[in-house]
Amino acid sequence: MTSQSRQSPSDTKDLSFRGQCVAFTGKLSSVGRREANALVDRLGGIFQQEVNARTTMLVVGDDSIDEKSSKLRKAEELNQRSPGLISIVPEQEFCRLAGLRSSESLKRFYHGLRQIRDLYPLIRDEHLRYLRKWDLIRPVIQTNAESYYSFGDVTIVKHVHDELSQGVSFRGAVRAVLSGQDGQLSLDFNAVRSESRPAKVFLLKELDRESNEKLVRDQETPSKLATRFFHEGSDLDEGPEADPERAAVAYRKALLLDPSLVPALVNLANIHYAQNQLVEAQALYERAITLEVDCFEASFNLGNIHHDVGRYRNAVQYYREALRLQSTYADAHFYLAVTLEKMGLSSAAKPHWQSYQELEPEGEWVDLAREFSE
16 A cells, blocks of 8 residues: 655756645645645645735635634635635645645545445445455555545455355455465454464563562672663664664673573564564573573564465464463464464364453454354
């Protein structure tokens, strides 16, 4: 999936908003307001929050309400006093000047989500969400107000809709689509997990309890410094101001001081995994298991990696090991069920679909688990 983007201008000839003071009114459908402001600035113009005598252009969003906004009324009043002072342009013209494809242009080549819903009324929002998260369909372009899909994706939606219209369950419809594509289940599990986090180590409770007395006696030991760097990495690894690169540096410093610090190995591996550096992540997870055979996080995340590269049998082995260590971890049941379904082992997957429902009755995937466990 791609969002609307524009390359930086190569020379001043491309500064299409040079000398313009640009304001916006109404909801933009092509880009978000912040991105639109940045485009104006990058292309030589000046963004204005309000309309005043300095304003030279007012862009009216495609999704604006019918009633005139206060900004539009202000622009028209100023134009009455000084005709032609402010150019009032539709969003489509702004897109042309900024080098973006307007919503009208996109509709000529792709199907918007709203159009798909109108065409196939039996497809519910959660169905589309599942199809998208399992990567059976994928937006070609994502704008501020709409997702656009290719003809191939619409064909898949139509296939599922046709199955549903015949009384087939959603689970059965998905399987019919997959059988038609590859002759076997081949759900892309990456997109499902892209919004979930790998099992992660945040605290060093056991380490702290075991080593606290020693650290009090010797404040400058390598173990103490390693612990400090680990917590520094954890602080950088989470929250709205997370900095994975700096977190990785902190974890590496911790491991230089204490190569057997399993939590640092796991969290550093998670960073590599998030950056799709699977070889590096796998090596770190395996090192963690060598040092701590019952490391649940490493087992679960190794299952993720083996799944991603198509080694489903290995993935199942690691997911089962993770559940042996922590049987109430709902995500492990869910991902094991998905993997077994891909292998065509629906009967083996069914208990794990059921376990997920029991453990996460309000979980994101509970409806899907219910569909597949029936």
